[in-house]
Structure formats: C-alpha cells, structure tokens
Amino acid sequence: MPGGTEGQPDAKPHWQGHRERLRGKLLKRGAGALEDYEVLEVILMAFIPRRDVKPIAKALMARFGSLSGILAAPGADLVKVEGIGETVAAYLKAIAELQSRASREEISKRPAISSWSALIDYVRTELQHEKREQFRVLFLDRKNQLIADEVMGHGTVDHAPVYPREIARRALELQASSLILVHNHPSGDTTPSRADIDMTREIIDVLDPFDITVHDHLIAGTGGVTSFRSSGLI
Known part of the structure; x- marks a missing residue:
C-alpha cells in the first residue's frame, strides 16, 4: 500500500520539514539571518504551497543574478524558469511594484x-x-x-x-x-x-x-x- 508501513501515517515530504525550519529561522532570528535565496524561498512558499521551492529559488538566482535582478525581470522571462507560472510571475511583479512605490514614498515625504x-x-x-x-x-x-x-x-x-x-x-x-x-x-x-x-x-x-x-x-x-x-x- 502507498505511503509508510501498515498502521503508520505517511511520512511528511522532506520539503515540508524544510519549510517549517526556514519559517522558524525567520521568526526567531529575523529576516537578516536568511540568505538571499532563502528570503526568496519564503516568498515562493506562499505562492507554491505543495512543492519544494528551494530549487526554484536557486534557479531564479542563477538566471537573474540577484534579488533585484529577479524583481526587475519581465514576466515573460520569469516564466522561463521551471516552476514559475504566470500566477507566480504576477505576484513577483506585484512585489517589485510595492518596492518601487515604497521607495518613491520615501523621497516624496x-x-x-x-x-x-x-x-x-x-x-x-x-x-x-x-x-x-x-x-x-x-x-x-x-x-x-x-x-x-x-x-x-x-x-x-x-x-x-x-x-x-x-x-x-x-x-x-x-x-x-x-x-x-x-x-x-x-x-x-x-x-x-x-x-x-x-x-x-x-x-x-x-x-x-x-x-x-x-x-x-x-x-x-x-x-x-x-x-x-x-x-x-x-
């Protein structure tokens, strides 16, 4: 039968435990304790609920070189990365727009x-x-x-x-x-x-x-x- 042995619940996917550890690291030590790709992982975790997002985060970093490069990338380029669909690309572009508007507010005040x-x-x-x-x-x-x-x-x-x-x-x-x-x-x-x-x-x-x-x-x-x-x- 699928899953674990008879009479025992199925083991959690490996990435689920990783997500819990990463969230705990963020909450206990603050965002500054995370590597760039880990910050990206946390964001992707919200948009891609049932998949290991660490490879996706690292693929984005490899293709665009930095967090700022990812946020500046056109949606058409983001979806070329495996695991990034139009919905996730749209969320990333929304985050980029939030960053831009927040920066503009700082110089407007x-x-x-x-x-x-x-x-x-x-x-x-x-x-x-x-x-x-x-x-x-x-x-x-x-x-x-x-x-x-x-x-x-x-x-x-x-x-x-x-x-x-x-x-x-x-x-x-x-x-x-x-x-x-x-x-x-x-x-x-x-x-x-x-x-x-x-x-x-x-x-x-x-x-x-x-x-x-x-x-x-x-x-x-x-x-x-x-x-x-x-x-x-x-």
Missing part, C-alpha cells in the same frame, strides 16, 4: 536633496537593470520635494534621445523650481560619457533663463550610481 540615500536607492531600484537606456527627470518644487518623476526619453542599449527644450517646457508646466536628471547605462558602467556631460550642460543652459536649477545628474547601472555633482561635473 521629505526634500529630495536632504534624503539623498533614499533618492539613490530609488534611482538604483528603478533603473539599474533596465535593458535599454532611459532618461528621466525628477521635477522638484521650491521646497525640493518631488512633484513628478517622468520618463523623457527611451532609447537603445547605449543612447536615449533627450530634448532640452521639452524638459524646460514640462518644468514650466509643473511649476518646478529645480530638477534632478537621471538616466541609466545598460552596460553597467556608470562613468559619464562626453555626450552625457555635453547634454547636461545644454539642459542647464536652456533652464537658466527660467531660474530653474539642475541639482544633479545621476547615472545608474549595475555598478551603482554616479553623481555629476559629486564628480565635479556640475
């Missing part, structure tokens, strides 16, 4: 330039894994609080078209007093190019007659975030 670490975290979260270059502008009011974060240009793997006069027009529409320029380098190298430097200067010159300040230009990539101001380029 306080003046952006006085909560610099939160701003850098937000920029990194939003752009470090983008496959194409994207140019965004953070429009700020007179108190340096965020009015809007808008994409002003989509591009290829190494170029995004930017129109300084369009940025000026939008800043005036929003009654912005200052702004922060943001774009990504899909290569991962966040070193500003000569084109990046020249374009930044052109935007500053176009905004100057309107008394609109460019506080900084941030370049994000898998290598981190580079600040023009900190680099002496503004």
